[in-house]
Amino acid sequence: MLLGTQQIGENGHLYIGGCDTVELANRFGTPLYVMDESALRTTMRAYRAAFEDAYPSTEFYFASKSFLCIAMAVIVEQEGYHMDVASLGELFTALEAGFPPERLALHGNNKSVDELEAAVAAGIGHVIVDNFYELNMLKSIMQGRPVTMKIMIRATPGVDPQTHRLIRTGQADTKFGFNIKDGSALKAVKESLASDSLQFIGVHCHVGSQLLESDTHVQAAQVMAQLLLDIRKETGVIVENLNIGGGLGVRYSETDVPPAYHEFAAAVVQPLKEALEKEGVPLPTLQQEPGRSITGEAGTTLYQVGAVKRVPIDEEGGTRLYASIDGGLSDNPRPQLYQANYSCLLANRAQQPADTHVRVAGKHCETDILIQDTLLPEPASGDILAVQTTGAYNFAMASNYNRFLRPAVVLVNDGEADVIVERQTLADLLRGEHIPSRLLHIPVER
Numbered sequence: 001m002l003l004g005t006q007q008i009g010e011n012g013h014l015y016i017g018g019c020d021t022v023e024l025a026n027r028f029g030t031p032l033y034v035m036d037e038s039a040l041r042t043t044m045r046a047y048r049a050a051f052e053d054a055y056p057s058t059e060f061y062f063a064s065k066s067f068l069c070i071a072m073a074v075i076v077e078q079e080g081y082h083m084d085v086a087s088l089g090e091l092f093t094a095l096e097a098g099f100p101p102e103r104l105a106l107h108g109n110n111k112s113v114d115e116l117e118a119a120v121a122a123g124i125g126h127v128i129v130d131n132f133y134e135l136n137m138l139k140s141i142m143q144g145r146p147v148t149m150k151i152m153i154r155a156t157p158g159v160d161p162q163t164h165r166l167i168r169t170g171q172a173d174t175k176f177g178f179n180i181k182d183g184s185a186l187k188a189v190k191e192s193l194a195s196d197s198l199q200f201i202g203v204h205c206h207v208g209s210q211l212l213e214s215d216t217h218v219q220a221a222q223v224m225a226q227l228l229l230d231i232r233k234e235t236g237v238i239v240e241n242l243n244i245g246g247g248l249g250v251r252y253s254e255t256d257v258p259p260a261y262h263e264f265a266a267a268v269v270q271p272l273k274e275a276l277e278k279e280g281v282p283l284p285t286l287q288q289e290p291g292r293s294i295t296g297e298a299g300t301t302l303y304q305v306g307a308v309k310r311v312p313i314d315e316e317g318g319t320r321l322y323a324s325i326d327g328g329l330s331d332n333p334r335p336q337l338y339q340a341n342y343s344c345l346l347a348n349r350a351q352q353p354a355d356t357h358v359r360v361a362g363k364h365c366e367t368d369i370l371i372q373d374t375l376l377p378e379p380a381s382g383d384i385l386a387v388q389t390t391g392a393y394n395f396a397m398a399s400n401y402n403r404f405l406r407p408a409v410v411l412v413n414d415g416e417a418d419v420i421v422e423r424q425t426l427a428d429l430l431r432g433e434h435i436p437s438r439l440l441h442i443p444v445e446r
Contacts, residue, residue, distance in 0.1 A: 003251065004042075004297060005017050005038050006388075008350045008351055012349060012350055012351040013347060013348055016036050016412050017039075018413070018416075019034075019412045019417045021300070021302055021386055022348045024417055025302045025347070025384045028408055028419065029423060030326055031302065031303050031327035032410065033300075033390065033391075033395050034299065034300045034301070034302060034410055034412055035067075035298055035411050035412070036300070036412060036413070037298075037411050037412065037413035038413055040072075040075060040298045043293070044294055045079065047060070047261050047294070048080075048081075050262040050265045051288070053265070054266055055265065055269045055272075055273075057284075057285045057286060058285070058286045058288070059286070059287045060288055061082040061084045061243070061287060061288065062289070062291065063289045063290060063291025066295045066296070066396060067291075067295040067391055067392055067393075068090055068396065069420055070093060071411060073093060073097035073099045074098070074099075077100065082105065083103065083104055083105070084104070084107050084128070084289055085105070086107040086108045088112070088115045091106065091115070091119060101123045102124070103125055104122070104124040105125055105126050105152075106128065108130065109131070109176050110130075120141060120142065120145075126201060127151050127152075128152045128153075129151050129152065129192070130177055130178075131177075131178070132191075135151075135198075138197075138198065145197065150198075151198050151200060151201065153178060153185060153192060153200070154177035154203075154204045154205065155177055155178050155185040155204065155224065156176060156178065156185070157180060157207065157219070157220045159219045159220045176206070177205070180223060180227055185227060186234060189235065189237075190234070193237065201241055202239055202287075203227060203228070203242060204242075204245070205220055206244075206246065208247050209249075212256060212257065212258050214264050216247075217244060217247070217267070218267050218268060218271055221268050221272045222272075222275065224242055224244065224272075225272050228281065228284065229275070238281065238282055240284055240285060241284050242272070243289065245288065245289050246289040246291050246292070248264060249293070250293055250297050250392070252340065252342055253341050258293070272286070291392060292393070295392045296390075296391050297389050299391020300389075300391075301327070301331065301332065301386070302386055304325065304383070304384060305323050305324070305325055305380065305381055306325065306363070307324040308323050308379055309321075309322050320359055322359050323359070323360055323379040324363055325360060328361070328362015328364050329366070329401055330362075330399050330400065330402065331406070332397075333398075335370055336368070341371070341372075342370070342371055342388065342389065343374070343388045344360065344371060344376070344387045345385075345386055345388075346376055346377055346379065346383050346384065346385060347383075348384045349377050356375065358371075360387075364404070371387070395407075395421070400429060405423060405424040405425065405428070
């Protein structure tokens with residue numbers, strides 16, 4: 001399964017963005033995150049074009065939590081997307097990249113005073129309010145200021161998506177948003193409208209992540225259309241903006257088949273249009289927050305294979321071949337968190353038949369299995385393993401577990417490779433650590 005600009009060169013190596021991945025591994029070291037710039041831009045344009053054809057009044061907010069660094073923020077801005085941020089760190093990164101603050105939206109189910117005050121000071125576009133505690137806190141922060149803060153109300157549509165339980169967000173039993181069914185969402189809208197310091201501009205929902213069908217988004221669109229009708233009936237206000245979140249899945253393996261963008265757009269837009277046009281209500285601007293669907297397939301992680309061994313697994317003589325790599329849990333925790341599956345190939349022997357069952361193991365001090373079972377040419381120490389579709393939530397969730405250094409990120413395009421995030425150094429690892437002086441005066445027992 002080749003993605004984006006991936007291709008097999010005449011030398012049998014995997015190329016991404018015109019760059020030989022074996023040379024990338026030798027030049028920049030492993031583990032190494034490789035981001036395909038052309039794939040990022042192509043996907044962003046195709047996604048937007050599909051929805052603009054089906055629903056011209058459309059705005060896209062890149063979900064920065066999937067993958068964010070200064071260079072990515074620049075690409076997002078260049079492609080004309082808005083961006084949502086969900087922490088002080090994400091907000092700071094966007095602003096340092098020169099991203100227009102008026103095109104930023106702040107997310108989060110438990111925003112701090114510091115985050116809200118920083119958003120206000122930066123003059124961001126709007127805040128997506130998640131609960132009454134936050135609504136009151138934002139009112140307090142804005143009190144006495146000569147400007148108002150634009151807000152959207154995050155509503156919980158009560159739709160339970162068919163995805164991993166840890167990445168479901170639209171069901172009734174969730175930490176996110178105001179419940180629609182019990183009247184909380186409508187109450188929050190009314191409180192917003194009554195405030196002199198807040199400007200209500202729309203409603204928001206998000207149902208889940210890695211969704212491989214359109215049904216859940218269709219259900220959510222139907223519920224949200226009814227909420228818009230209820231808001232008009234109860235307040236007389238015509239809602240200007242409806243954000244239906246993100247969540248469209250990507251191809252982690254050949255069995256993952258997300259809908260085509262134009263099919264997805266048609267499925268989501270139809271129920272919204274039908275419900276509102278039937279009641280003579282003007283259509284809102286439709287906003288979306290794609291993240292994984294933009295970055296996922298654009299990312300590949302390169303590892304070097306180390307130990308390779310075959311072990312017995314049963315009394316009938318069955319065996320399993322383990323190939324251990326120089327990374328794992330610290331650069332990709334998703335297999336352990338979500339039982340995520342990945343596809344891979346040997347970048348230095350990409351043309352050879354993949355006829356050997358292999359379990360790919362990380363090198364951390366626990367089970368740390370990256371891929372339970374995959375077909376590869378029989379691996380050998382020194383091979384370069386390329387794991388595909390690692391652009392979303394891998395770099396973003398990387399850690400220093402076992403005191404591993406976070407990998408570098410390179411951006412490739414048209415034969416050029418540039419480091420956009422440097423590999424951590426051992427000095428970086430210890431930066432900020434201190435020994436209390438009192439510890440230096442305690443005798444050492446031997």
